[in-house]
Amino acid sequence: MLLLLTLFVSVVWIWSEFKSFLSREIRQTSDFKLNSEDARKLRDYQRKERSLKGSLARAMNKVASLELLAKGVRRTKAGRFDRRSKLGKKLSKEMPRARALELRYQNELSNIQLEIELLSAFPEARASNWAETEARRVANRLILPVFASVLILAALFGYPIEDHWFVLGVSWFALLQIYGKVQKKILMEKLGY
Numbered sequence: 001m002l003l004l005l006t007l008f009v010s011v012v013w014i015w016s017e018f019k020s021f022l023s024r025e026i027r028q029t030s031d032f033k034l035n036s037e038d039a040r041k042l043r044d045y046q047r048k049e050r051s052l053k054g055s056l057a058r059a060m061n062k063v064a065s066l067e068l069l070a071k072g073v074r075r076t077k078a079g080r081f082d083r084r085s086k087l088g089k090k091l092s093k094e095m096p097r098a099r100a101l102e103l104r105y106q107n108e109l110s111n112i113q114l115e116i117e118l119l120s121a122f123p124e125a126r127a128s129n130w131a132e133t134e135a136r137r138v139a140n141r142l143i144l145p146v147f148a149s150v151l152i153l154a155a156l157f158g159y160p161i162e163d164h165w166f167v168l169g170v171s172w173f174a175l176l177q178i179y180g181k182v183q184k185k186i187l188m189e190k191l192g193y
Contacts, residue, residue, distance in 0.1 A: 002151075002165045009147055009172060013140045020137040023130055032127045032191070034119065042119045049112045056105040062098045066091060124193045128184075131191065135183035136176075143175050 034042060073081050073088050081088040081095070150168065154161035161168065 002162045002168075005165050005169045005172075006151070008169075009144065012176075013144050016133075016136045016140045019133050023133045032123045032130070034122055038119055038122060042116065045112055045116045045119065049109065049116060052105055052109045052112060056102065056109055059098060059102040059105050063095075063102050066095050066098055070095070127188065127191050127193050131184045131187040132180075134187055135180045138183050139176050139180040142179060143172060146175070147172050 069087065070081065070091050073085065073091060075081055081091045083089050083092055147168075151161060153159075
């Protein structure tokens with residue numbers, strides 16, 4: 001069983017080295033930034049956001065002015081404006097439209113802001129994927145000699161490590177996970193994310 005555990009640890013190490021080799025297309029920190037197409041999309045969304053904020057402000061002002069006009073107008077039992085007056089007819093006609101327009105602009109603005117957040121998160125997501133791969137590689141490079149040293153020392157001193165293969169495997173896995181997370185955090189801080 002110890003042989004299978006050692007084989008598994010070795011395969012995980014080789015796999016992490018291979019994954020790290022495949023992600024070597026990232027040469028410098030500027031590779032994490034938005035590419036030209038993403039930057040263009042972000043500028044377009046920001047322009048749309050500014051336009052929608054202006055439209056939303058106008059729609060909100062229209063609703064507020066209509067509500068101000070509606071203070072003195074009588075209402076029916078259903079809550080609608082009394083259509084017997086000219087102002088009541090106008091408010092009955094314009095108020096639902098103004099509120100619908102305001103709601104439409106709010107929905108469009110929230111969708112645009114969501115797109116801006118997603119595009120703004122691309123660099124950090126790219127950096128996170130790279131940092132995770134590198135952290136796994138570094139953690140394996142540090143944990144594997146410790147694992148091998150434990151096996152060698154156990155063999156030298158005659159300790160029956162074969163009986164404790166499960167504890168050894170769990171310890172290796174826990175150290176790999178903990179150090180991988182620590183190393184990822186260090187890498188992300190160095191990258192500024």
